[in-house]
Amino acid sequence: MKILAVSDQVVDRVYSLAANEHFKGTDLILGCGDLPYTYLEYLVTILSVPLFYVPGNHDPDYNPRYPQTKAEGGSNLDLRVVCHNGTLIGGFGGSIRYRPDGTNQYTQLEAYFRVFSMIPRLIWNKIKYGRALDILISHSPPFGIHDDTDMAHTGIKALNWLVRFSKPRYFLHGHTHFYRNNIADHITDSGTTKVINVYPYRIIQMQ
Numbered sequence: 001m002k003i004l005a006v007s008d009q010v011v012d013r014v015y016s017l018a019a020n021e022h023f024k025g026t027d028l029i030l031g032c033g034d035l036p037y038t039y040l041e042y043l044v045t046i047l048s049v050p051l052f053y054v055p056g057n058h059d060p061d062y063n064p065r066y067p068q069t070k071a072e073g074g075s076n077l078d079l080r081v082v083c084h085n086g087t088l089i090g091g092f093g094g095s096i097r098y099r100p101d102g103t104n105q106y107t108q109l110e111a112y113f114r115v116f117s118m119i120p121r122l123i124w125n126k127i128k129y130g131r132a133l134d135i136l137i138s139h140s141p142p143f144g145i146h147d148d149t150d151m152a153h154t155g156i157k158a159l160n161w162l163v164r165f166s167k168p169r170y171f172l173h174g175h176t177h178f179y180r181n182n183i184a185d186h187i188t189d190s191g192t193t194k195v196i197n198v199y200p201y202r203i204i205q206m207q
Contacts, residue, residue, distance in 0.1 A: 001087060001206040004047070007032035007139070007174025008056070009200035010039050018046040023203070028084065029074075032174035032198055033093060033139030034058045037071040044073040050084060052077045054093035056139040056175065057104050057152075077137065079114060081121045087206075088125055090118060090166065092138040092159060095175055098152040104139075111158040122166050132166035135206075136193075141173045145188050146197045148176055163193050170204065171195045 004026045006014075017023060026047050031040050033056025044051045051074030055062065060069045062076055070076060077091030092115065094104035106114060122132040140156045141147045142163060147155030153176050163171055171193050186202070188195045196202065 001027045003028045003030055003204040003206060004201065005030045005032060005172050005198035005204055006035060006201040007198050008034045008177065010036060011200050014201060018043060023047055030137050030172055032137055032172055034174060040071040040074055052089055054078050054091040054137055054139055055104050057095040057102060059104060061103055079117055081118060081125065087134045088129060089135045090133050095140040096154045096156055108157050111156045115158040115162050133168040136166065136168040136171045138173045140175045145190060145195050146176050163190055168193055172198050174199050
């Protein structure tokens with residue numbers, strides 16, 4: 001499966017790359033938050049493949065009554081797990097709480113409660129498929145991996161637990177911005193899981 005993963009920054013070049021079939025053969029788009037929904041909708045329209053995404057801390061609260069709070073043609077995967085063509089994908093939106101009135105922001109304790117709500121489906125996957133997840137997408141990185149020292153970009157500890165419990169092959173996130181081109185800065189192994197910062201976009205060939 002060929003995946004186009006995007007997060008955090010609109011890249012003008014992506015518009016022309018998509019229009020000129022640079023992403024030809026892409027099977028799936030995964031959005032890791034903090035992108036205008038019009039950007040995601042453009043990619044869905046041009047590539048004509050499924051989109052799953054999670055909201056970031058700069059995205060609006062989801063409300064099904066208001067079109068501007070969702071990406072048309074895509075599926076908000078926050079706290080959900082889906083089986084897409086045999087691939088199990090789960091999502092966790094938002095970031096650590098750094099403002100009292102922040103949107104899609106959670107304390108470390110609140111994040112644990114959110115993660116725990118996914119446990120029944122993950123256990124069911126283990127029973128039915130022999131594994132809990134293949135891919136986990138989130139906006140925030142896990143604590144201590146690709147995160148930063150400032151409050152807004154501190155990683156979420158509940159995601160470390162979720163990775164240990166569900167053992168996905170890939171964990172894709174955004175939120176923290178890497179500007180160096182060294183691929184080693186973007187990919188970290190955590191047990192059997194490859195944690196990948198996809199900012200601002202990345203092609204992943206899943207075997």
